[in-house]
Amino acid sequence: MHPGFPLRSAGTVVAIDGPAGSGKSTLARLLARELGFRYLDSGAMYRALTLKALREGAGVRDGSAMAALLARTDIRLETGGEGQRTLLDGEDVSAEIRTAAVTEAVAHTAAHPAVREGMVGLQRRFALQEEGGVVVEGRDIGTVVFPDAVLKFYLDASPDERARRRAAQSGGRPEEEEEAILRRDGADESRAVAPLRQARDALRIDTTGLDVGQVLARLLGPARERLALP
Numbered sequence: 001m002h003p004g005f006p007l008r009s010a011g012t013v014v015a016i017d018g019p020a021g022s023g024k025s026t027l028a029r030l031l032a033r034e035l036g037f038r039y040l041d042s043g044a045m046y047r048a049l050t051l052k053a054l055r056e057g058a059g060v061r062d063g064s065a066m067a068a069l070l071a072r073t074d075i076r077l078e079t080g081g082e083g084q085r086t087l088l089d090g091e092d093v094s095a096e097i098r099t100a101a102v103t104e105a106v107a108h109t110a111a112h113p114a115v116r117e118g119m120v121g122l123q124r125r126f127a128l129q130e131e132g133g134v135v136v137e138g139r140d141i142g143t144v145v146f147p148d149a150v151l152k153f154y155l156d157a158s159p160d161e162r163a164r165r166r167a168a169q170s171g172g173r174p175e176e177e178e179e180a181i182l183r184r185d186g187a188d189e190s191r192a193v194a195p196l197r198q199a200r201d202a203l204r205i206d207t208t209g210l211d212v213g214q215v216l217a218r219l220l221g222p223a224r225e226r227l228a229l230p
């Protein structure tokens, strides 16, 4: 039997955590493509629920209302050729979950223990649903959702570099992006449940000053080794 076989069976998870703008999404997508794995952007699930709350005028700060909302919400993620589609009750909301209004409100959604519990269940089901592996990115993937992931990365970069990347995407001003990033870091790191932090067994990669190809090479080396790929 191929020595890597058991590591690539259903439920094989590579976890990528890190703060906003660290390059997680781009790199998780590229790594998944290189490995022939599916890809799961867990933040998209928190964003989809937030979008529904905003549309319905439900208070994102109300934990029990948000948990009740999640219970009557169908969130699906589909991986296709050009990335992931996010379906909210059957509607493709992939673009709408990236608006500033959702980005501003989503940290409240992600702070509620009952909401997180529901999301973790959905994420685990996603990873087990099909044969083959999955690259999962988020904030608590290596620490809480998949503590037994076969490989864990923690990506980071300086706040000003992360702000520059965000500004390049959004067309906004780097100074404003940096303020927003520091606010989100604070919310993600200080929440009581599943705060953003590096898992003890995660490989930390500082992506400051590196381009996408350079970071991908740093992920692929350990991934090939760990998964016994050629």
Ligand code: DC
Pocket (backbone or CB within 6 Å): 020, 042, 043, 044, 046, 047, 106, 107, 110, 137, 138, 139, 140, 141, 184, 188
């Ligand atoms: O990665 P992102 O910007 O799409 O994440 C959106 C929000 O969801 C952000 O506030 C962090 C939170 N999040 C989380 O708490 N846990 C995850 N596994 C993924 C995202």
